[in-house]
Amino acid sequence: xxxxxxxxxxAAPIVPVTPAGPPIVEVTDLAxxxxxxxxxxxxxFSVAEGEVFGxxxxxxxxxxxxxxxxxxxxxxxxxxxxxxGFDVATQMDRVKPLINLVPEDPNLYERLTGRDNLRxxxxxxxxxxxxxxxxxETVSLTEAAPRKVKTYSSGMKQRLLVARALINRPRxxxxxxxxxxxxxxxxxxxxxxxxxxxxxxxxxFLTTHYMEExxxxxxxxxxxxxxxxxxxxxxxxxxxxxxxRTATVxxxxxEEQTIQLDEAxxxxxxxxxxxxxxxxxxxxxxxxxxxxxxxxxxxxx
Amino acid sequence: MHLSRILAIFRKDLFDAIRDARVLMAxxxxxxxxxxxxxxxxxxxxxxxxxxxxxxxxxxxxxxxVRDTVGKTVTLTFNSVPDAAAVRQAVLDKKADIGLxxxxxxxxxxxxxxxxxxxxxxxESASYGGDYVAATLEPALRxxxxxxxxxxxxxxxxxxxxxxxxxxxxxxxxxxxxxxFVIAAVVMLVAMVAMLALPIILAEETEKKTLDxxxxxxxxxDVVIGKSLVGITYIAISLGLxxxxxxxxxxxxxxxxxxxxxxxxxxxxxxxLIGGLFRSANQLNTWGGLLLIxxxxxxxxxxxxxxxxxxAAIWLLPSSQATRVIINAVSGQAVFPSxxxxxxxxxxxxxxxxxxxxxxxxxxxx
Numbered sequence: 001x002x003x004x005x006x007x008x009x010x011a012a013p014i015v016p017v018t019p020a021g022p023p024i025v026e027v028t029d030l031a032x033x034x035x036x037x038x039x040x041x042x043x044x045f046s047v048a049e050g051e052v053f054g055x056x057x058x059x060x061x062x063x064x065x066x067x068x069x070x071x072x073x074x075x076x077x078x079x080x081x082x083x084x085g086f087d088v089a090t091q092m093d094r095v096k097p098l099i100n101l102v103p104e105d106p107n108l109y110e111r112l113t114g115r116d117n118l119r120x121x122x123x124x125x126x127x128x129x130x131x132x133x134x135x136x137e138t139v140s141l142t143e144a145a146p147r148k149v150k151t152y153s154s155g156m157k158q159r160l161l162v163a164r165a166l167i168n169r170p171r172x173x174x175x176x177x178x179x180x181x182x183x184x185x186x187x188x189x190x191x192x193x194x195x196x197x198x199x200x201x202x203x204x205f206l207t208t209h210y211m212e213e214x215x216x217x218x219x220x221x222x223x224x225x226x227x228x229x230x231x232x233x234x235x236x237x238x239x240x241x242x243x244x245r246t247a248t249v250x251x252x253x254x255e256e257q258t259i260q261l262d263e264a265x266x267x268x269x270x271x272x273x274x275x276x277x278x279x280x281x282x283x284x285x286x287x288x289x290x291x292x293x294x295x296x297x298x299x300x301x
Numbered sequence: 302m303h304l305s306r307i308l309a310i311f312r313k314d315l316f317d318a319i320r321d322a323r324v325l326m327a328x329x330x331x332x333x334x335x336x337x338x339x340x341x342x343x344x345x346x347x348x349x350x351x352x353x354x355x356x357x358x359x360x361x362x363x364x365x366x367v368r369d370t371v372g373k374t375v376t377l378t379f380n381s382v383p384d385a386a387a388v389r390q391a392v393l394d395k396k397a398d399i400g401l402x403x404x405x406x407x408x409x410x411x412x413x414x415x416x417x418x419x420x421x422x423x424x425e426s427a428s429y430g431g432d433y434v435a436a437t438l439e440p441a442l443r444x445x446x447x448x449x450x451x452x453x454x455x456x457x458x459x460x461x462x463x464x465x466x467x468x469x470x471x472x473x474x475x476x477x478x479x480x481x482f483v484i485a486a487v488v489m490l491v492a493m494v495a496m497l498a499l500p501i502i503l504a505e506e507t508e509k510k511t512l513d514x515x516x517x518x519x520x521x522x523d524v525v526i527g528k529s530l531v532g533i534t535y536i537a538i539s540l541g542l543x544x545x546x547x548x549x550x551x552x553x554x555x556x557x558x559x560x561x562x563x564x565x566x567x568x569x570x571x572x573x574l575i576g577g578l579f580r581s582a583n584q585l586n587t588w589g590g591l592l593l594i595x596x597x598x599x600x601x602x603x604x605x606x607x608x609x610x611x612x613a614a615i616w617l618l619p620s621s622q623a624t625r626v627i628i629n630a631v632s633g634q635a636v637f638p639s640x641x642x643x644x645x646x647x648x649x650x651x652x653x654x655x656x657x658x659x660x661x662x663x664x665x666x667x
Contacts, residue, residue: 071517096518107510109313111320123309124518164514 021048024084024172024203025070031078031227032065039065041227042079049171052194052204054214054235056293057224063207064104066224067174070205071101084171097125100170104177106157110150114141114160117149118167125168135163139193155186162193172203179213191217211289221289223296230296235289242295243287249273250281258285302526306519310527315534318502323586327498328490332539335486339547342479350376351430354397356388357381358405363419366441367434375430385420392422398431399423411445472604476632481604483549484627488600488620490539491561495568496575496596497589499532503576504585521662525573532569536561552633556640560626563647567619568596570654577661600624619650 023046032040040062047053055063068074070081072092080087086094109117118132136142139159144152149160158178165173175194179187194217198204208214214221215235222232231238245261249270257273259266261284273279318324355364364379371377380397382388388400400422404410410417421438423431440450473481506512515524540561544550551557575592579585599621602611615621622643628636637643 073513073516093520099517101514101517103510103513105510107514109317109511110509111317112313120309120313121514121518123312124306124515126305168518 021050023047024049025053025205026082027066027070027079028081029079030066030069030076030081032062032069032074033077038227040069040076043224043227043229044079045222045229045232047172047203047205048219049203050198050201051219052198052206052217054218054221055205055207055224056209056211056214056221056289057207058297061224062227063224064176065227067101067176067205067207071099071174072096097168098171099174100165100168101174102158102161102165102176102178104180106154106161108149108157108160108164111148113146113148114152114156115145117160118164121164121167127167127169131167135166138166139163153186155182155189158182158186158190159193162190166197166202170202172205173197175204175206175208177208178206179208179210187213211293215289223293225297231292238292239287239289242292244285244291245287246285248283248285249279250283252278252280302522303519306523307527307530310515310519310524311530311534314502314528314531318498318531321501321505321582323501323582324498327493327501328535328539331486331490331493332543334489335483335543336546338482338486339479339549342482343477348373348376349428349430349433350378351398351428351434352378352380352396353399353401353434354380354382354388354391355401355403356384357401357403357407359403359407361403361408362445363401363403363407363441366444367437370437370441370444371434375433377430377434388420388422392424395424398428399434408445411442412447414446472628472636475634475636476628479547480549480631481628483543483547484624484631485597485600485604487540487543487561487627488564488624489597490543491536491565491568491623492593492596492620494535494539495532495565495572496593497572497586498535499528499569499572500576500579500585500589501582502531503528503573504579505582507577508581525658525662528573529566529569532572533562533565536565549631551627551630553630557627557630560623560630560644560647563644563651564619564623564626567647567650567654570651570658574654574658574661596620603628617646619647622646 025045025047027046028044029042030040030044031038031042043062043066055066057063065074069076070083070088072088072095076089080089082088083095084098086092086098088095109120112120115132115136118135119129122129122132133142136145139162141156141159141163144156149157152160162178165175178194179190182190191213194204194206198217204217206214206217218235220232220234221238223230223238231242233241246258247261247270249257249259251257251273257269259270261267270279270282319328353364353367357363368377368379380391382391385402388397388402391397392400400420402420402422404417404419407417407419419438419442421435423435427435443450476484503512506515512524519527575589576585579588595618597620599615599618600623602615603621603624607615625637625643626640626647629640
């Protein structure tokens with residue numbers, strides 16, 4: 001085992017990482033002000049086609065407002081945003097057929113059946129009805145399709161929302177807190193669906209409170225605080241830059257010792273235990289995105 | 302604007318909305334009220350009636366002369382009985398409102414100026430019909446005697462209203478009480494669908510955020526047009542049922558359809574505007590009734606002799622003008638002259654409603 005001791009991190013400048021592929025979402029100095037309130041305050045980023053992009057932050061940080069602007073439900077008060085090359089402020093009619101959204105709240109027609117919900121949106125998007133059954137199969141709701149949505153569990157509703165959002169085969173899929181309020185099993189199923197979509201080439205723009213979810217799914221994440229992006233990078237780099245750098249050592253006495261990887265003295269202690277054959281296990285406590293967020297925003301999510 | 306999206310919204314709402322009990326009640330209630338009015342009221346004007354029991358030894362022209370003199374003011378029934386005792390008994394038994402005993406040779410005696418005695422029997426509590434017949438005996442007898450009227454009486458009704466004003470009596474006489482109340486129910490039906498059922502549908506979509514999902518692909522203009530079509534369809538179906546059950550066939554069908562359509566369009570505009578103002582469908586269901594009062598009340602006031610200030614105030618409201626148009630359409634008569642002003646007032650409300658709605662939508666899209 002070799003230990004590389006690095007200097008402690010310093011507050012690094014925010015340098016947007018250029019996405020791997022051609023950008024499908026390009027946002028430049030985008031702003032939304034409500035009077036004196038700066039809900040979104042001049043953010044710049046781009047999302048590559050096929051990328052899973054995480055947008056993380058506290059409630060009120062500006063995540064949902066950004067999604068509202070990118071999906072044409074709010075007009076920017078400054079800057080610009082383009083989706084698939086079309087300006088969201090002036091060419092929303094061209095953008096709408098290319099995008100879709102899984103919202104925070106399960107906004108389904110509760111008196112309609114699951115199938116009728118999808119049929120309605122299939123009609124709105126002008127897609128063949130065969131797509132409805134295909135999607136019901138994808139989200140494992142074929143059996144429940146003839147039932148009214150009000151009889152569905154939260155997980156079933158969320159899966160139906162995903163099916164609805166895929167009805168038009170969107171090039172960019174926005175997911176606003178998709179697993180909020182779901183039990184762990186349903187949340188896992190949903191994350192699997194998102195991962196499958198991404199593998200299928202759909203660009204995913206995900207906002208979430210759950211850092212482990214972002215870590216699991218996202219190619220890159222942006223941290224938003226008070227309407228501004230405070231960090232944007234691939235999760236691993238952010239964790240390395242902002243996370244804790246410790247390891248837990250289990251000694252032959254069943255005693256656990258935590259060592260600081262950045263402390264030379266701790267390195268010497270570990271080397272000593274190893275020389276003496278006292279080390280049973282070593283677990284590196286690499287930082288989490290939660291740690292990154294606390295480091296950036298000064299408080300946990 | 303996208304036709305297939307408008308039709309998708311229309312189809313979905315048409316069948317989904319009536320599964321909501323609040324919406325269903327808003328449609329059914331005025332329909333029920335209209336049918337109830339139709340059974341409660343009658344179009345035939347109620348004229349007083351009187352039964353006359355008479356005993357005459359000879360043929361007499363008196364009965365026919367009295368009938369002619371009374372005319373249509375009182376509906377008369379004459380019962381011939383054998384003698385004076387039978388006349389008295391009929392009056393006592395309340396089988397007659399008035400009794401006449403005509404002596405032998407009465408007609409000839411009258412014509413000869415011999416002033417024969419005519420016995421008139423009235424009950425202790427005389428009826429309007431009986432009294433009226435008693436009062437007409439004198440002119441009837443003069444006529445038999447060959448005496449013309451001593452003067453020609455010209456009666457004029459004096460009121461502050463101008464000659465072209467339409468009074469409630471003339472309205473009710475021309476269309477009948479039943480038709481009038483069914484017309485008021487038509488106005489109520491349009492108002493409740495447009496300003497209660499439709500706003501509930503929209504408020505629920507806003508409350509449940511389903512409108513956001515629709516707005517991801519459809520424009521708000523598509524939504525407004527789709528829901529307006531739903532309102533028009535609900536009104537058309539309900540009106541068809543109401544007119545069918547009450548058998549009230551408008552004499553001027555194009556005018557009826559035109560009037561109801563323009564009125565519906567105006568109220569639907571306001572309904573959708575209201576639907577966007579309330580936070581929840583339940584809140585709207587609770588308070589929306591208050592907003593209906595100034596819309597529905599004028600329909601019932603148009604046919605009454607209300608104070609001039611009230612009449613002037615409701616003149617400005619679309620429902621009072623729509624009532625005028627519908628009354629003319631149902632009666633097939635120009636009960637209210639100058640319908641152009643009625644259409645002008647309703648059209649003004651259409652413009653106001655949709656300008657406000659567009660303003661509201663532009664704010665929502667911003």
